[in-house]
Amino acid sequence: MNELQQIARVNDKDLAGQASGAGARALLAAIVAEEPVPEPRRRPVKRFVLAAAVTAVLAAVAVIGPSIVNGRGTATSYANSAIEVWQEGGQWKGRIKDPFANPAEFEEAFRAVGVDVKLELLPSSPRWVGQIFGGGSVPTERMGTSNFSVDQEPAGCALTSPDCTLLLSFPIDSAGQHLKVGRPAKPGEAYEDHPMATAKGRSLDGYRVDEKTVGEVLPEIEKRGLKVVYQIIDPNSNGQGYGVDPNKQSTPVGDDWVVWEAEEAQLGVVRLIVTDRRYDKNPVYGGPRDDVVKD
């Protein structure tokens, strides 16, 4: 049994006999007592049209009683130099005006309107700039991050430009959320996401490092004007995946060490994932990279 199974609230085998329990039988009886009439199909297009009407109603509610809407009798909009927060169309909107701002400013704005959401703008590789790349529910809370969206305004603008803002949208009842959104990294800042460097359009586009030695790949990396850092990994004995021991990371890496993949570490720097010897399977992919990644 692995750890993920151990953290599950129940396993199916613990549920044997539930189908014949009183609750399950009552539910079945209640369901089949009704005609299996299909519900009218929900048409997303129509729902968008409806949304305008709903917006008007919600706006009215917001005016009559903000305490009903956010439960704390606090403001329904707030702005500081980093972010502007307001309600619109049954959602919270947040216009991030300064992605490099002190995180305390985002916190201040959300607190002022009674929203329990933690927003972090973190240096990321270009892949995730302006997008949500991590976060999730704070433990014990129930809502997920899938209802959060971020759009660049104007679309496709460069976040380093002062005219470019990020518009964050999420449901009014969101609570206990932690959101990591990528912003451009400043020189010397490490990326908080870990994108593969060998994919199309990345630092090592067109160059495979997997299963080569450090000595083999370094010349190509240097030729591209990139620097290298290493992550030393301990492959699992079954060949699937690996662990990382933080205490081992300062071990000097030799030219004969084996490279399994490269990640973008920061602007102009790639991180090679290495071991001190060769293994049968690439631990990053549990086998050949070609089985997983289609370039």
Place this chain on the structure above:
Amino acid sequence: MSTQAQTLRFEAVYAETYEQILGYVVRRCPSSEDAADVVAETYATAWRRIDALPHGEEARLWLYGVARKTLANHRRGQARRQRRSGESSVAELDVDIADLYSRTPESTVELGTIARTFRELRDDDRELLSLVAWEGLDHAQIAMVMGVSRNAVRIRLHRARKRFSQALTSAGVIAHHFAMESA
């Protein structure tokens, strides 16, 4: 029109899949009341769409898909407690399911950290890893539940495992990747 054949078929599928669908929902719902609502709504939807319910093993996968969407709607608060199958039946279900929530799983500090890290993953990563570890599904089965291609499942699963591993490392768990393959 409900026919006798439809009813019999539905009862058979219900008996066959109830415990697995219940397990799926209980593992994902924070409270027993929510779980009872989602189980009830999942099967009520299946009954309304009995003509679309596939036969054999695929019925379970299809129901996972329905439960997944029901759960998502529930989280969004759009489901407005659609207890169309009768308040009393769900009330009894509440009691049965509440019992499942009263059990305390064994726990260690490390498992606590793993559980927390797992909860903090992106929703789609967590769902993919859960379908493997908890429901024991393979790539093709997950593809059916999620309505995406097998190849997409393979790639997304790989990325999810990678992000989970990175998150564990950041959380200080020097644990190795889990054997997250299905048995």
